[in-house]
Amino acid sequence: MSASKTHFRTCNLCEAMCGIAIKVDDGVITSIKGDNDDSFSRGHICPKAIALKDLYEDPDRIRRPLQKVDGEWQELSWDDALDKVAARISSLQAEHGNDALGVYLGNPNVHNTGATLMSGGVLRALKTKNKFSATSVDQLPHHIVSWKLFGHQLRIPVPDIDNTDHFLMFGANPLASNGSIMSVADVKQRLKDVRRRGKLVVVDPRRTATAELADAHHFVRPGSDVLVLLAMLNVLFSDKLVKLGTIAEHLDQDPMDLESTFAAYNPEKVAALTGMSAEVIRGMVHDFCAASQPVMYGRLGVSVQEFGTLTQYLIMLFNILTGRLNSVGGLMFTKPAVDILAQSGRGNMGRFHSRVRGLPEFNGELPVATLAEEITTPGAGQIKGMMLIAGNPVISTPNGEQLDRAFEKLDLLVAVDFYINESSRHADFILPPVSPLEREHYDVIFNVLAVRNNARYAEALFPRPADGRHDWEILLGLQDRLQPAHSMKEKLARKAMQRMGPSGLLAVLLRKGPYGGGANPFSGLSLSKLKKSPHGVDLGALQPAVAGGSYHRDQKLHLETEFFLKDLTRVNTRFFNRNSGVDTFLLIGRRDVRSNNSWLHNSHRLVKGKDRCTALINPEDASHLNIEDGQWLRVSSRVGSIGLVAAVSDEMMPGVISIPHGWGHHRSGTQWQQAEAHAGVSVNDLTDEMHIDELSGNAVLNGVPVTVQALAHTPAEAV
Numbered sequence: 267m268s269a270s271k272t273h274f275r276t277c278n279l280c281e282a283m284c285g286i287a288i289k290v291d292d293g294v295i296t297s298i299k300g301d302n303d304d305s306f307s308r309g310h311i312c313p314k315a316i317a318l319k320d321l322y323e324d325p326d327r328i329r330r331p332l333q334k335v336d337g338e339w340q341e342l343s344w345d346d347a348l349d350k351v352a353a354r355i356s357s358l359q360a361e362h363g364n365d366a367l368g369v370y371l372g373n374p375n376v377h378n379t380g381a382t383l384m385s386g387g388v389l390r391a392l393k394t395k396n397k398f399s400a401t402s403v404d405q406l407p408h409h410i411v412s413w414k415l416f417g418h419q420l421r422i423p424v425p426d427i428d429n430t431d432h433f434l435m436f437g438a439n440p441l442a443s444n445g446s447i448m449s450v451a452d453v454k455q456r457l458k459d460v461r462r463r464g465k466l467v468v469v470d471p472r473r474t475a476t477a478e479l480a481d482a483h484h485f486v487r488p489g490s491d492v493l494v495l496l497a498m499l500n501v502l503f504s505d506k507l508v509k510l511g512t513i514a515e516h517l518d519q520d521p522m523d524l525e526s527t528f529a530a531y532n533p534e535k536v537a538a539l540t541g542m543s544a545e546v547i548r549g550m551v552h553d554f555c556a557a558s559q560p561v562m563y564g565r566l567g568v569s570v571q572e573f574g575t576l577t578q579y580l581i582m583l584f585n586i587l588t589g590r591l592n593s594v595g596g597l598m599f600t601k602p603a604v605d606i607l608a609q610s611g612r613g614n615m616g617r618f619h620s621r622v623r624g625l626p627e628f629n630g631e632l633p634v635a636t637l638a639e640e641i642t643t644p645g646a647g648q649i650k651g652m653m654l655i656a657g658n659p660v661i662s663t664p665n666g667e668q669l670d671r672a673f674e675k676l677d678l679l680v681a682v683d684f685y686i687n688e689s690s691r692h693a694d695f696i697l698p699p700v701s702p703l704e705r706e707h708y709d710v711i712f713n714v715l716a717v718r719n720n721a722r723y724a725e726a727l728f729p730r731p732a733d734g735r736h737d738w739e740i741l742l743g744l745q746d747r748l749q750p751a752h753s754m755k756e757k758l759a760r761k762a763m764q765r766m767g768p769s770g771l772l773a774v775l776l777r778k779g780p781y782g783g784g785a786n787p788f789s790g791l792s793l794s795k796l797k798k799s800p801h802g803v804d805l806g807a808l809q810p811a812v813a814g815g816s817y818h819r820d821q822k823l824h825l826e827t828e829f830f831l832k833d834l835t836r837v838n839t840r841f842f843n844r845n846s847g848v849d850t851f852l853l854i855g856r857r858d859v860r861s862n863n864s865w866l867h868n869s870h871r872l873v874k875g876k877d878r879c880t881a882l883i884n885p886e887d888a889s890h891l892n893i894e895d896g897q898w899l900r901v902s903s904r905v906g907s908i909g910l911v912a913a914v915s916d917e918m919m920p921g922v923i924s925i926p927h928g929w930g931h932h933r934s935g936t937q938w939q940q941a942e943a944h945a946g947v948s949v950n951d952l953t954d955e956m957h958i959d960e961l962s963g964n965a966v967l968n969g970v971p972v973t974v975q976a977l978a979h980t981p982a983e984a985v
């Protein structure tokens with residue numbers, strides 16, 4: 267008799283948190299579909315979900331620890347591997363100091379319950395100041411804005427997409443990304459519903475799928491959004507459209523004082539620099555203010571650029587000055603069932619600086635744009651060893667080729683990863699965790715950013731094999747070896763932690779959380795209740811928060827004008843005081859619904875079909891340069907040069923070229939055959955590690971000056 271079951275869980279691949287139904291017959295996954303009864307996602311799914319099966323079955327996925335001996339990978343037991351890694355780290359630090367070990371945390375950590383809840387201990391045990399993560403090629407500006415304004419780096423309000431009647435979106439393409447810092451499943455339908463209630467307006471140098479869906483789309487010159495926002499704030503004051511509403515009583519300073527700050531930036535002044543006419547800019551403000559529940563939102567396109575932090579600040583300020591923060595249909599704070607804000611640091615900046623370039627830490631992490639030079643520059647504090655935990659910085663951070671060369675020089679590289687990717691190929695040890703379907707799941711992080719309050723828990727679909735380890739087990743195993751418990755009490759506490767695992771912690775956090783029963787284990791939301799609710803529990807729409815949502819001791823929202831607006835000096839120099847010739851081309855990124863950063867390219871189903879690693883270029887530009895659709899191009903920047911095929915399309919703004927990131931799987935020594943067969947090139951061999959958003963240290967991955975040249979036919983010369 268065949269055994270058949272359907273397992274319900276949340277897809278952990280992106281931020282959308284879709285509920286999925288996985289059918290298993292005789293131990294083999296026979297289908298993955300959207301769960302129509304899911305309390306959050308209502309049956310939505312994208313083509314990537316099926317990759318969870320591919321990942322589970324992938325013969326290239328590393329399943330046992332590996333050590334590189336004389337250039338060859340050798341398997342070893344878990345105890346042996348963890349002992350050796352801990353010994354190597356300890357001796358490296360004994361010889362060169364604690365900071366000689368660098369750590370990089372990649373994006374999948376935040377999609378991994380155990381890693382999120384249980385990595386604190388090992389990070390402390392590693393005792394290094396040289397911590398880096400994908401945050402500084404992504405959402406760092408959001409954390410800084412929230413830390414300064416609301417008193418907690420994770421207190422990030424999200425667009426109330428289900429209630430807004432005017433959604434003004436800068437630099438996001440949720441139809442491809444499925445939403446970011448806005449966890450929202452079925453975003454396409456929800457945006458269509460916005461249009462039914464009012465308007466969707468998109469500002470983007472590319473007419474994306476999201477822009478196609480919108481009522482209006484405006485091209486903007488990459489990196490110049492800051493000027494558009496300054497002009498919009500100028501119009502807000504000059505046309506007497508400031509309307510604070512109830513937020514006024516929660517502000518720590520009178521924002522009307524800001525009128526003079528924006529006086530210098532009228533729309534006429536910025537029009538040519540932004541590529542947006544003064545009329546369009548004025549119209550955007552008036553349209554926004556005429557709506558009853560508008561919201562302004564900006565995401566990756568405006569975070570990872572030269573003025574990313576100031577731009578995100580101005581977006582927040584615009585929402586505040588129009589009374590849209592903490593208002594239904596505006597930007598709203600969530601109330602997640604696991605109150606991770608209570609468990610994590612509120613934020614801190616500049617307590618120490620990077621050794622070589624003097625860039626400030628934020629929340630104990632340094633900007634990853636500075637990693638390569640910390641490895642290659644000799645002197646006390648030089649990084650001699652790296653630990654990569656779920657990341658691929660050679661492909662995902664600026665000037666990846668330089669980092670690739672730097673990794674070669676390390677005395678030690680340890681990767682906690684189940685693929686030998688472009689970064690972990692340099693490893694001495696690979697400690698591979700089990701795949702997502704072999705572990706339990708609860709979204710600790712993305713429920714903080716979700717458009718509805720919700721809670722869902724799933725057990726592992728497949729038991730973890732006896733010789734497999736969870737990320738958290740690997741990390742706790744290292745912690746124990748690096749920093750053995752000093753007292754009996756600590757020993758017992760660690761044992762308890764090990765026994766509880768993520769679900770034990772979750773049970774406690776849910777009980778302590780805002781929907782939990784507190785001291786009474788039988789009332790309120792609990793892990794056992796979630797275990798009986800395979801489709802999750804809807805905890806309702808977002809509600810206005812008390813005290814305007816502030817975590818500051820004085821319960822006020824701090825405008826922090828001095829910290830942010832000092833960056834206007836840099837804006838003025840960049841745009842108004844320089845005899846800058848117009849850069850020939852500005853490079854921007856692109857996401858595709860069948861791809862996920864650098865690591866889902868080993869699923870044949872996702873990579874087959876047309877080449878996605880192409881350079882999109884406007885027809886006018888193409889004709890000036892004698893470029894035809896499908897022709898090979900060389901694209902070059904200060905740091906490097908790549909060769910790839912042109913896709914000519916009027917969806918691009920003239921003067922802008924778009925290349926997706928996450929590709930470039932041609933380097934030797936990797937082990938993901940499908941990815942290698944669809945290698946593409948890495949756009950981060952063009953992005954410049956010296957070009958950063960100086961206010962935060964965040965990388966500039968959009969608006970990178972490049973030159974473009976047509977090639978006769980072969981890519982061979984495009985090195």
Ligand SMILES: Nc1nc2c(c(=O)[nH]1)N[C@H]1C(S)=C(S)[C@@H](COP(=O)(O)OP(=O)(O)OC[C@H]3O[C@@H](n4cnc5c(=O)[nH]c(N)nc54)[C@H](O)[C@@H]3O)O[C@H]1N2
Nearest residue numbers: 372373374404656657658659662682855863864865927967
């Ligand atoms: N030019 C350009 N560059 C970009 C971007 C861009 O838009 N343009 N986007 C940036 C953004 S937003 C991000 S978030 C970064 C991402 O940058 P990274 O986080 O450095 O890269 P990923 O491609 O997500 O690599 C994830 C690695 O984690 C492994 N992995 C997956 N799941 C797990 C797990 O559960 N446990 C462990 N231990 N390993 C796991 C995968 O095998 C893969 O090797 O890239 C950034 N880089």
Ligand SMILES: Nc1nc2c(c(=O)[nH]1)N[C@H]1C(S)=C(S)[C@@H](COP(=O)(O)OP(=O)(O)OC[C@H]3O[C@@H](n4cnc5c(=O)[nH]c(N)nc54)[C@H](O)[C@@H]3O)O[C@H]1N2
Nearest residue numbers: 437439443446488489565566567857858859861862863968
């Ligand atoms: N399918 C898929 N989904 C993903 C990912 C993935 O790799 N693939 N990655 C996940 C991750 S880690 C993240 S962080 C999110 C990101 O999710 P989103 O923030 O939605 O990111 P993108 O889809 O890259 O959209 C950024 C948009 O900004 C535009 N842009 C570029 N430069 C500028 C500029 O200077 N100004 C303006 N106004 N716009 C600009 C680009 O053309 C692009 O359309 O997606 C997540 N979801």
Ligand code: SF4
Nearest residue numbers: 277280283284312315
């Ligand atoms: S949009 Fe796709 S990848 Fe993202 S959670 Fe949903 S099914 Fe998974």
Ligand SMILES: [Mo]
Nearest residue numbers: 373400404405
């Ligand atoms: Mo990201």
